[in-house]
Amino acid sequence: MIALLTTMPLFAHGGGFGLNTNILDTNLINLVIVIGVLVWFLRGFLGGILERRRTAILAELQDAETRLSQASAALAQAQQDLAAAQLKAEQIRADGKARAAAIRTDSELRTIEEMARLKQEAVADLNAEAARVTDLLRREAARQAIEKALKVLPGKLDSEAQVRLLDTSIANLGNS
Amino acid sequence: MVPLPQLLPLAELEVGKQFYWHLGNFHLHGQVFLSSWVVIGALLALVVVGTRSMKRDPQGVQNLLEFLWTYIRDLAREQIGEKAYRDWLPFIGTLFLFIFVCNWGGALIPWKLIEIPNGELGAPTADINTTVAMALLVSLSYFYAGLSRKGLRYFEYYVEPTPIMLPFKIIEDFTKPLSLSFRLFGNILADELVVGVLAFLVPVIVPLPAMFLGLFTSAIQALIFATLAANYIGEAVHEEHH
Numbered sequence: 001m002i003a004l005l006t007t008m009p010l011f012a013h014g015g016g017f018g019l020n021t022n023i024l025d026t027n028l029i030n031l032v033i034v035i036g037v038l039v040w041f042l043r044g045f046l047g048g049i050l051e052r053r054r055t056a057i058l059a060e061l062q063d064a065e066t067r068l069s070q071a072s073a074a075l076a077q078a079q080q081d082l083a084a085a086q087l088k089a090e091q092i093r094a095d096g097k098a099r100a101a102a103i104r105t106d107s108e109l110r111t112i113e114e115m116a117r118l119k120q121e122a123v124a125d126l127n128a129e130a131a132r133v134t135d136l137l138r139r140e141a142a143r144q145a146i147e148k149a150l151k152v153l154p155g156k157l158d159s160e161a162q163v164r165l166l167d168t169s170i171a172n173l174g175n176s
Numbered sequence: 177m178v179p180l181p182q183l184l185p186l187a188e189l190e191v192g193k194q195f196y197w198h199l200g201n202f203h204l205h206g207q208v209f210l211s212s213w214v215v216i217g218a219l220l221a222l223v224v225v226g227t228r229s230m231k232r233d234p235q236g237v238q239n240l241l242e243f244l245w246t247y248i249r250d251l252a253r254e255q256i257g258e259k260a261y262r263d264w265l266p267f268i269g270t271l272f273l274f275i276f277v278c279n280w281g282g283a284l285i286p287w288k289l290i291e292i293p294n295g296e297l298g299a300p301t302a303d304i305n306t307t308v309a310m311a312l313l314v315s316l317s318y319f320y321a322g323l324s325r326k327g328l329r330y331f332e333y334y335v336e337p338t339p340i341m342l343p344f345k346i347i348e349d350f351t352k353p354l355s356l357s358f359r360l361f362g363n364i365l366a367d368e369l370v371v372g373v374l375a376f377l378v379p380v381i382v383p384l385p386a387m388f389l390g391l392f393t394s395a396i397q398a399l400i401f402a403t404l405a406a407n408y409i410g411e412a413v414h415e416e417h418h
Contacts, residue, residue, distance in 0.1 A: 016291075016292075016293045017290070017291060017292055017293065018290075018291040019289060019290065019291065020288055020289055020290070020291050021289075024379040024380075025288065026286055026288040026289050027286070027288060027371070027375045027379070027383070028286055028289070029379070029380050030375065030379075030380065030381075030383050030384055030387060031284065031286050031387075033384060034283075034284065034384065034387045034388065034391070035284055037388075038284070038391065046240075049243065050239045050240060050243055053234075053239065053242075053243055054233070054234055054235070054239055057233075057234060058233060061232060
């Protein structure tokens with residue numbers, strides 16, 4: 001045993017670089033077993049951890065994406081609402097402006113009409129008054145002329161003049 | 177009585193065998209560099225592959241990397257605090273991932289298939305130089321973290337809560353990197369040696385419990401190293417509330 005130990009150095013060194021193909025000497029069987037067990041163990045243990053981690057990350061991403069899409073949808077909805085509200089506000093403002101303009105033109109038109117009517121009425125009043133006064137004057141003139149004629153007529157109207165008047169009148173009848 | 181070194185070839189297990197590279201006056205442990213490069217390459221490949229085409233649905237390597245990132249982020253935030261952990265997250269994460277992959281790579285990759293001129297390939301963290309380098313980086317980091325955040329007021333930390341603490345706090349600055357490096361180095365080397373001895377005595381089946389235990393402890397060691405590094409940085413940046 002001792003001879004075996006002494007003749008077989010624990011770690012062989014040749015002169016330089018080389019490959020040691022002694023399976024027992026290189027502890028290869030044990031290493032293969034250890035690596036095999038380790039791979040089996042790590043595949044179960046570490047693989048499980050990594051898979052759970054991955055699932056958790058994916059779930060979180062999914063969740064975040066869902067929330068993002070929900071938020072985007074809400075944003076779009078809100079923007080749409082905003083646009084609608086702005087449109088409505090614009091419409092209301094336009095309506096108001098139009099109505100204000102309409103009211104203004106209407107009142108202006110009415111004022112103008114009223115003024116025209118007043119002027120017309122004034123003119124009509126004036127005309128009527130003038131006609132009344134003219135009529136009055138005419139009547140007065142006619143009455144005075146008749147009175148004057150009645151006063152003057154008895155002195156100037158003798159039979160000769162009557163005859164001449166009649167003749168003239170007859171002649172006029174014939175002419176007309 | 178036969179002298180022990182001749183009787184027991186277990187002396188071959190000593191850590192003195194190194195594949196030396198000579199660079200100027202330095203004697204570099206080449207096997208550590210080789211296995212470190214493999215580890216670094218594997219980590220870079222993993223990260224590049226995992227982040228090259230990232231999708232919203234985290235699958236495969238991307239999912240694994242995100243999971244690791246969350247884990248390290250939680251660790252750093254818990255130890256350093258909400259305010260400063262972002263600055264140190266890359267450092268803590270690098271420490272954790274590098275140590276973890278070193279430890280597990282050393283335990284799982286059949287390094288002995290490859291013979292090198294002297295020494296043997298294994299976990300880079302089983303070499304004291306690697307762990308001391310990382311522990312000193314941690315020391316530098318917490319000094320820098322404290323000084324950059326608090327200025328010279330950082331040294332108030334040494335006399336809090338009472339000035340009696342001053343010598344202990346100064347000693348702590350030396351024991352922190354010492355304990356960090358020796359803990360990691362010792363655990364990984366011990367694990368490798370136990371597995372090596374058992375495999376040498378009974379090649380099959382018997383080393384398996386030790387190998388599984390080694391996987392467990394080396395994972396824990398990576399966690400401990402990263403947690404303590406973050407804790408030291410957190411202590412340095414911690415603001416006392418008067």
